[in-house]
Amino acid sequence: MALSRKLSITLLVLVLSCTAVLSQNFSDRWTGFFSFVSVRDIQQGNDRIYAGTENAVFTFDLSTEELETITTINGLSGSSLTTLYYSENFDLLVIGYEDGLLEIVLDGEDVLKVVDIQNKPTIPPNRKRINHLAEYNGFLYISSDFGVSVYNLERLEFDDTYFIGEAGEQIQVRQTAVIEPYIYAATKEGGLRQALIDENNLIDFERWTRVVGGQWNAVQNLGEEVVGLRNSTIVARYDPGVGFTDLETYNVPVLDFQVHRQVLTITTAGSSFAFEPGYVPLNQVSLPFGSEDILQSGLTHNNVFYLGTEESGLFQIPFGSSNPRIILPDGPILNNPFSVDATPGQLWVNFGEVDVAFNPFPLNFRGVSNLREDVWTNLSVEEVFDANDLVSIAINPEDPNEVYMSSYQKGLLKIVDQVPTVLFNETNSPLEIPNGNTGIGLRLYGLDFDREGNLWFLQSRTNEGLQRLSPSGQFQQIDISSIIDGEAELALTEIAINRQGFVFFGTAESGLVGYDPATGRFNRIQEGVGVGNLPSVDIRALAFDNNNRLWIGTLEGLRVLFTVNDFFEEGSNPQASEIVFLEDGVAQELLFAQSITDIEVDGSNNKWISTATSGVFYVSANGQETLLRFTKENSPLPSDNVQDMTIDEFTGRVYFATTRGLVSYDGTSTAPRDNLEEVYVYPNPVRPGFVGDVTIDGLTDRANVKITDIEGNLVFETTSQGGSVLWDTTAFGRYRVASGVYMVLVTTEDNLETTVSKIMIVR
Template sequence: MNMNQKRLFIVATLLLFSAFISNAQDRPIGYWREHLPYGSAVGIATDGRTIYTATNFSFFTYDLVSGEMTPYSKIDGMADIQMSCIGYDATTQTAVLCYQNSNIDLFRNHSFYGLPDLKLKAVTGSKNINAVYTEAGYAYLSTDLGVVVINLNKEEGEIKETYTFNQNGQQVPVTNFGAQGNYFYAATPGGLFRADKNNSNLQNVNSWQLIGSGKSLTCLAFIQNRVYATGTDSLYILDSDSLKYVLRTNNRTRHLDTGTNALYFSLENGAKVVKMDLNYNALDSISFGLLHQVLEITPDNVWVADEYSGLSKLTSESTYSAYAPPGPIAATAPGLYAENKNFWIALGSYNDLYQPVGNTLGIASFKDETWKNYTAYNFPPFYNDVSDFIVTTKNPVDGSIWYGSLRSGLFILKPDGSYVFYNHGSQLEPKEGDTTTIAVNSIAADEYGNMWFTQHGSKHELAAIAQDGTWYHFSTPYLRVYPHGAAGLVIDNSNQKWFYAPNQNAIIVYNDNYTIDNTADDKYIFLSGLQSGIAGSRVLCMTKDKNGNIWVGTDDGISIFSCADQVLQGTCIGERRIVQYDQFAGYLFQTEQVNTIAVDGANRKWVGTNNGVWLISPEGDKVIYRFTIDNSPLPSNTIQNISVDGVTGDVYISTEYGIMSYRSTATDGGTVNSNVLVFPNPVPSGYKGTIAIRGLVENADVRITDISGQLVYRTTALGGQAVWNGVDYKGHRPQSGVYLIFISNKDGSQTNVSKMVFME
């Protein structure tokens, strides 16, 4: 058979077996996806066709002609997050992205080129990048070290030189930099420095003339041969060798921009854009949230970077329209629940004392690939002093999503879009000593359809709403030992309720004896400290694994209660498991602050700490993955929450600077093989990724053979999904053709045969 005949045979075979092959290819194993906010703009630049928008957590472009918005993140090659400013050089067609940690990216032709030299430079003091100015193939960064000059003509950029400035023998930072005519100008807290562009020794501070000594300057602008500078609350114009006072701005100018015969002031306090003509008559004034910059393309095409409204276009004298790629309204999400390609987040906050902070950003959902945000600004039920939603989960009976607030009660969002909001006037109890606060800080469903939750700080800190709508309240004397001590509710396989005292190493287990309406037969136990096997000084999270064990995360590692059904007998002590990593042995996650633990379909544990994410084996004795900001697109090593989608295997990771998801190898297994999916299928020529077989009976035996029955590969499913690296036992890639996949549970009562095609 020649090569053309072989290819024809493979295509014909593929068509013949098309009924067995998924026509909806899925994302591959190992795929990262960002879920970042794009509505927090801190800087903008343009090439005339595209607007480049820097945000606190990401970066995106907006095509002025097509209206297309393209988001970018570390997944796409960005070096960092938390941008401080941005500029664009027309000569080299390069956008210069500057970060708060002094890192730098050059963006050209849809690719990023990292320039970490300034970030890595060992100096005493701050290296903050305050502004960027570009001209003729060079970028001039205003930094706390001086002006850092970057040669953009080199593909990856190169720091050419640095200009430093002194006053009274002390080096001063540069807040802004620019050029007019034959001169460079640098604004500093000590005044305005000027030098001839053609001076070959600009690194020598004596090459610069100080003008307006003692004036603390923040911004510069250049228009019609005029040089403007702003001070703390004033506008100045350069008049020969002096700065002439023009007017008082009454507050600090964050950015000073120019337009057609106009100046734009981005004012910090009051957050306004004020437009003035060159006779200093106010032409317009529009209020924003936290204003950063104005960009005039034409007088009728004016754009604004605002930290609350994002990239906005001024549409009239008093209104604007906001533009941003879809995403959550905020990065911080302490509450997170994922299921079947959808997820829900709670966007509130609390301080180190576990107290609400008045965060009104509400809640959000990502459903059917569509984001929806519910905030105090766009959702009427949240208008009236509603804040700090910190937990969320799903009611498995009716599919409603439950959100708990550390200040404003319980909000239930139903599948049809209707809602129930329990706050003041409901059967929820306020916090003792603070009747304005109703705190619901953990929620869990039991196997009977009852929804349980903790009312942090109330008289009865454990409560439930039965499936028929009846409310129940419970208390234990131990809650008086640790007042306001209820969080992190978990229900074990014996229907016992486990919860802990925030900022303490104490756990309470409550057993209602399967009689939710009868407290006379209830029992409870109090666990505390090392005598109970609890590591550390603070319990931070709890979860139940697939074997019914309770995993407890603390500020000093993990304790495991593998005898949860016996805990009321007083003989169940948490185990501080000793594990061997490389050549070292120690307690599981000793010295690590464990913020969250999630269990995947293979009973493996995803552990979130202040030093990144670990995936460990079911018993915790093996590290499978570790992800940090250095080896993954994670925006931060501080992990707040993790939720695993058992259907897709996606692991949603909430960090202090945004949410990422990772397509992992395990899914939830079923009792039968259901809708078995092989992807990619066909396997394209040259493909070196992981092949996944999903929809399997739990922990299935999976054997892959060629069409003649010769074994190519054998494995055990990770929960409901088997994975294969695409090579046989000899390390060779199989030849082109059809391969059979034989699937069976342990006793052989559930079997399935699927097919896949290799293309070469």
């Protein structure tokens, strides 16, 4: 598409459709790690196959066989995708969603969000689903759960909406098709309806007549004939003046029914069938008997079946073959990561799940994903010893190839060099199922390593709820009944260990518990002034910062325990504190009543705080300033429900595990290094038009950083709080420095080590 057309499209968007906006592309700082295994719809055009997955799209180039992805990073919403349509006439890919949103991909890159249906107050939320998209004479006919809307593809604006039920009521339309002189609509409640396509008043429901009653799932034009799908199983043909004639009855529901270039593809869960005009069979293919794959979409192109599966991506099967080629971008197993953990260069993801009340039922059996050097390795359920509901991850800081995961029913999983080696349970370890109740099982949750290499973890529904696994493989079980009733407690949640070895863990009903392994002493704080000042006893996140302060996230807000040194002293009554800041002169509590899911501390001692409903907050070291705020609306987060986070401390990359996918943000705060051998500056050179900060990375903690011009005039100085600092390319914030070479002088806190780098700035 020429630049002039792109500009004209943008102008049309601004002038004609105030409810359509071009999305921002976030690929400069963000990366998406989506799963593309569940292919819900398939389209072909522009020598590509377009595959619509749960909340993203991937394309397969038929000439080069290259794969490309379109995700929230490129501007998609991350909502639940329901249908696709590619317009060859306008070179547009149109995506429909469960919530009524339309997105139009222009030139394969810019994304236009059309929110008219999504924001329409007269349409109930459960009636906005977009079911099908069909083009005729430059107009896109949108079949939805409320009726039919018409969108002008040339002008990129809505035309009319037709409510075609009895007395003009909203009615679920599954598909539309135009076979001149009529437009046909397959409806769930009102049979198959038709109207004259050139009728000037199709907004009048009386112009739509019922051709035949019953539930119709699809209608298409095959050659010069109207073919439809009734009651999910019966294919019928319409003969004007005669009515519908049944052609074939399938013994299982038809899941996809679409015509592409005069070939009808009918897809069931296990088979797909291709027909040419006259309903003449061309070919068919079935999945092997006993196959675990399930089909859900299908399209035929150039004598090749393209079939979308629930769990294996896109199958490409030429006519006459029964062996599918799997087409699938690299990615994790699923799009609902529950917990994540990272060390430099690798990321682990699991997909276990418990609800807000720590109920694991219905049990889910899912594998594990690992990202190393930009390549995903996915471990199956069988490979992880059928461990269900894997909910927490801890990578051994002394050996990043050793990883532990807790199952909320089956025990403790150990993985070495990407190979699961053992599942510790009641048969091979001291772990015991409480009262032998297999329905409860071994409900393990939070995990954390101490500085001695011991792995500490929590088991719910037992008084021996605090467990320790030594580096030599010895288990120690610690009775917690002196501080809380472990058998009656709903759940033990997260765990955090400070540099002194104090162990703190959360509960769902009893607040925050601390344990001193050296003395065996416990203490606890709870909700309310005088007994701990927690906003809720339901603890969901714990993190020690670089100042040894414990940040506590609860189901109803945030607290900080500013000192833990006297937590276990006799008679102590520790109290957590809220973070209070001034906003427009009014005192506000940070994250008041927010449901907090995780807290992570970066190399600058700033805090990343995720929530269940409001996205992510990035706050300063003391919490007084919100540095960044990410939501579904202003970032590539596919959901505001962020279940977990982790930071690659060497790169500063922050990973966000949301309920609808995994994304990362390239942060600028890294962990301090042991020396100055790896100091580097980026971007370098700073070119004209650059907007942002220069990063000086690879620093030791509390290193002195000075920047001077070539004549030695000082323009910037700071002390690092971690492994990196930022420079806004100004002279102490007063004015932008001129073009030239600038010297970066770095000295360690003890003055024993110094290094010099250069920055070239071009204005």
